[in-house]
Amino acid sequence: MTMPRSVALERLAYTLAAPVLAVAPNLYPDSPVNQVVQLAGAAGIGGIVLAAKSEETGAGRKILRWAPLVLAAAVDVAAKTTAGWGPYWMDGLLAAGWAVAGHLVMPYSRHARRRHRPALAAPAPQLAPAEDLEEPVAVVDDGADLLTREARMLWERAGMPARTHIVKATRHPGQRHDLTLLLRASETGRPITGLSPEAVGAAFGVSAADVTLADVAIQPGRQGGPGWMEASITPEANARRRTKPTDAERWVDRVAGPKGGAPGSVLVHRTRDNERGVTFYRAKMADSTETPRIDLAKVCRGLGLPEDDSCVFVLIDGAEFLISAFDTPPLSQVFPASRELLTPDAKGMYVCGYTITGQPVKNMVFQHDKNAARHGLILGVSRSGKTQFFAIDMAAMSLAGQVVWLSTVRKDEKTTTLGKYIDRQGSNALWMARSLRAAKALCEIRADMPWPHDGQPHDYKPGDPRCPYRQLNVFADEYMTAAQDADFGEFIQTDGDDLTVTGLKYGIGFNPAGQSPFAHNGFSTEMKDNLRQNSRPTIFNMGSPGATRKAAEGTMENPYDVPTIPARYSRTEGSAIERAMRGEADPENGVSTGGVAVIVLDNGRAVLMRSLYADFDTDLAELFPDEVNRLTDYEIEELTERGLWFDWSEPVRPGEFWPEPDDDDDGEGKSSRRGGGGGGGKGGGKRGSRRAEPQVTSPRQALEAIKSLTDA
Numbered sequence: 224m225t226m227p228r229s230v231a232l233e234r235l236a237y238t239l240a241a242p243v244l245a246v247a248p249n250l251y252p253d254s255p256v257n258q259v260v261q262l263a264g265a266a267g268i269g270g271i272v273l274a275a276k277s278e279e280t281g282a283g284r285k286i287l288r289w290a291p292l293v294l295a296a297a298v299d300v301a302a303k304t305t306a307g308w309g310p311y312w313m314d315g316l317l318a319a320g321w322a323v324a325g326h327l328v329m330p331y332s333r334h335a336r337r338r339h340r341p342a343l344a345a346p347a348p349q350l351a352p353a354e355d356l357e358e359p360v361a362v363v364d365d366g367a368d369l370l371t372r373e374a375r376m377l378w379e380r381a382g383m384p385a386r387t388h389i390v391k392a393t394r395h396p397g398q399r400h401d402l403t404l405l406l407r408a409s410e411t412g413r414p415i416t417g418l419s420p421e422a423v424g425a426a427f428g429v430s431a432a433d434v435t436l437a438d439v440a441i442q443p444g445r446q447g448g449p450g451w452m453e454a455s456i457t458p459e460a461n462a463r464r465r466t467k468p469t470d471a472e473r474w475v476d477r478v479a480g481p482k483g484g485a486p487g488s489v490l491v492h493r494t495r496d497n498e499r500g501v502t503f504y505r506a507k508m509a510d511s512t513e514t515p516r517i518d519l520a521k522v523c524r525g526l527g528l529p530e531d532d533s534c535v536f537v538l539i540d541g542a543e544f545l546i547s548a549f550d551t552p553p554l555s556q557v558f559p560a561s562r563e564l565l566t567p568d569a570k571g572m573y574v575c576g577y578t579i580t581g582q583p584v585k586n587m588v589f590q591h592d593k594n595a596a597r598h599g600l601i602l603g604v605s606r607s608g609k610t611q612f613f614a615i616d617m618a619a620m621s622l623a624g625q626v627v628w629l630s631t632v633r634k635d636e637k638t639t640t641l642g643k644y645i646d647r648q649g650s651n652a653l654w655m656a657r658s659l660r661a662a663k664a665l666c667e668i669r670a671d672m673p674w675p676h677d678g679q680p681h682d683y684k685p686g687d688p689r690c691p692y693r694q695l696n697v698f699a700d701e702y703m704t705a706a707q708d709a710d711f712g713e714f715i716q717t718d719g720d721d722l723t724v725t726g727l728k729y730g731i732g733f734n735p736a737g738q739s740p741f742a743h744n745g746f747s748t749e750m751k752d753n754l755r756q757n758s759r760p761t762i763f764n765m766g767s768p769g770a771t772r773k774a775a776e777g778t779m780e781n782p783y784d785v786p787t788i789p790a791r792y793s794r795t796e797g798s799a800i801e802r803a804m805r806g807e808a809d810p811e812n813g814v815s816t817g818g819v820a821v822i823v824l825d826n827g828r829a830v831l832m833r834s835l836y837a838d839f840d841t842d843l844a845e846l847f848p849d850e851v852n853r854l855t856d857y858e859i860e861e862l863t864e865r866g867l868w869f870d871w872s873e874p875v876r877p878g879e880f881w882p883e884p885d886d887d888d889d890g891e892g893k894s895s896r897r898g899g900g901g902g903g904g905k906g907g908g909k910r911g912s913r914r915a916e917p918q919v920t921s922p923r924q925a926l927e928a929i930k931s932l933t934d935a
């Protein structure tokens with residue numbers, strides 16, 4: 224506040240006059256200054272006497288007004304009469320005391336004001352507008368407990384936020400500060416609006432994040448609805464939840480949120496299996512009509528698990544799902560094949576592998592429910608485990624008393640070894656074409672083959688002891704490569720398509736294997752549909768997770784989430800960022816995923832499994848029966864009569880697949896080439912002779928015709 228000018232001038236006068244009162248009497252005793260001071264003091268005494276005798280009010284103020292002059296004269300007389308500066312510098316002390324008294328009293332500037340006028344710098348007081356105070360609502364004493372009354376005091380001090388009243392306050396068990404408030408609107412029939420966690424937190428001195436508002440359901444004996452609300456204040460519980468959350472709390476906070484790995488889900492329970500080294504998280508969707516949308520990487524980060532596909536897996540079943548977190552990669556272990564596992568049961572089912580959860584996965588050697596043989600589809604790149612799967616599949620078929628043929632494009636050690644335990648095996652495209660042609664002819668032979676009990680032919684019935692023939696399973700490895708062979712690819716495709724359509728009712732199953740299940744690689748739409756509906760497709764590593772997923776979806780009627788098969792299983796060790804900063808190489812601790820496959824079950828669900836391991840370095844006789852199952856003599860005679868039963872490894876016979884050129888063409892003309900198993904070994908022609916162009920009915924046949932042109 225600014226000091227008034229009169230006060231400043233008066234204090235300045237006191238400050239300047241004090242040294243004069245102390246010095247003048249001692250240095251100049253006869254100075255006119257002393258006389259002026261003494262005359263002023265005499266005038267002051269007169270003024271005091273007159274003020275004391277006056278009957279008007281304000282005599283005391285007048286006496287104080289003249290007091291500085293009288294005191295100044297007294298100081299001057301005392302300084303003049305004492306020797307020197309007086310004892311203990313009394314003259315200076317008296318002058319200083321006079322100045323201090325003047326600073327505090329200020330008679331002329333303060334006591335000269337009449338009617339107590341305010342100082343110049345004092346702001347003029349202004350009337351404040353009257354507040355429109357709301358009349359407090361009278362609350363009837365309902366005999367509430369101490370906690371409720373204390374909560375009401377804090378609530379009323381905060382101004383009754385949102386015009387609400389605390390009905391009851393309940394302390395949480397084992398907590399000191401956590402409580403739940405039951406609120407209702409102060410006016411009956413009015414909904415609660417405008418209440419926020421910030422308002423509740425401000426009233427009780429806690430963070431808004433520690434306040435939760437919820438609706439109150441109507442209960443017997445208590446109202447509910449929009450006029451009621453429940454507020455939970457949980458600072459202690461939230462502090463513990465941030466530092467040591469339970470499994471359910473961690474799931475809600477980090478997984479089930481809108482930005483979590485499984486939004487809208489609820490954790491059912493967490494289970495630990497120490498023997499198998501796995502932790503199971505079973506969860507379900509809060510809304511049972513929703514489908515789980517799971518981001519496995521986000522789930523791992525939310526649960527504090529390493530983001531490793533080789534150790535963490537998810538299994539979805541409707542609105543429920545199971546997340547399995549293993550300590551070590553579960554599919555890196557080996558499951559040896561045995562005759563006990565490979566022996567089919569009465570329904571033709573045998574164990575072909577195990578899932579990540581240790582469950583056995585079963586495949587079939589015939590379709591018990593359809594009274595028919597089964598087809599098979601095995602996909603995968605080189606060294607992915609296809610031939611290993613061939614071994615256990617053929618062993619199961621042989622143990623069921625079935626006949627097996629195996630054809631490959633190129634010869635290798637494993638297929639040659641398997642040839643010792645099955646009926647027939649060969650290693651080139653010509654051999655494959657001959658086996659498919661013979662199998663197709665067997666359909667016609669078995670269609671007319673009489674059954675012994677009534678002498679009439681019947682469709683194949685697996686497991687029926689009256690059936691006069693055995694089921695035949697034709698395996699074609701690297702079928703995609705063979706179907707693109709320049710000489711025999713057309714025959715292989717045509718006979719393969721026919722066999723998948725007509726073979727089942729005659730007990731003949733076709734099992735192609737390759738690296739692609741699509742039409743441009745030899746798999747027609749009809750073939751793929753028949754293989755998918757009458758088998759359990761098995762897809763090994765296709766070279767990349769995307770290719771594996773695409774191949775699996777191509778064999779599924781309704782695409783589901785397809786598990787990922789990485790190139791190798793490896794555990795994450797340390798921090799990749801720290802290794803990069805130190806310039807260290809990543810650890811090489813990968814485990815091959817050979818033998819790991821996705822098998823599509825009958826309901827269209829894709830399951831990740833590791834197939835049983837057949838060790839080719841040992842004797843496979845323990846897996847196969849003692850005797851090799853072969854065709855009946857009647858079937859062999861019929862095939863021999865058609866010119867289709869001989870050593871299929873020998874060079875192509877004249878006229879076997881296409882007739883020889885006409886004689887008038889002088890060896891340079893083109894003959895009419897036939898496909899689809901035509902020609903029964905009769906007719907002339909040589910292997911190197913030119914053949915006539917086929918009839919073009921498809922883009923692939925057009926491409927083959929273009930390749931065969933010699934005059935272009």
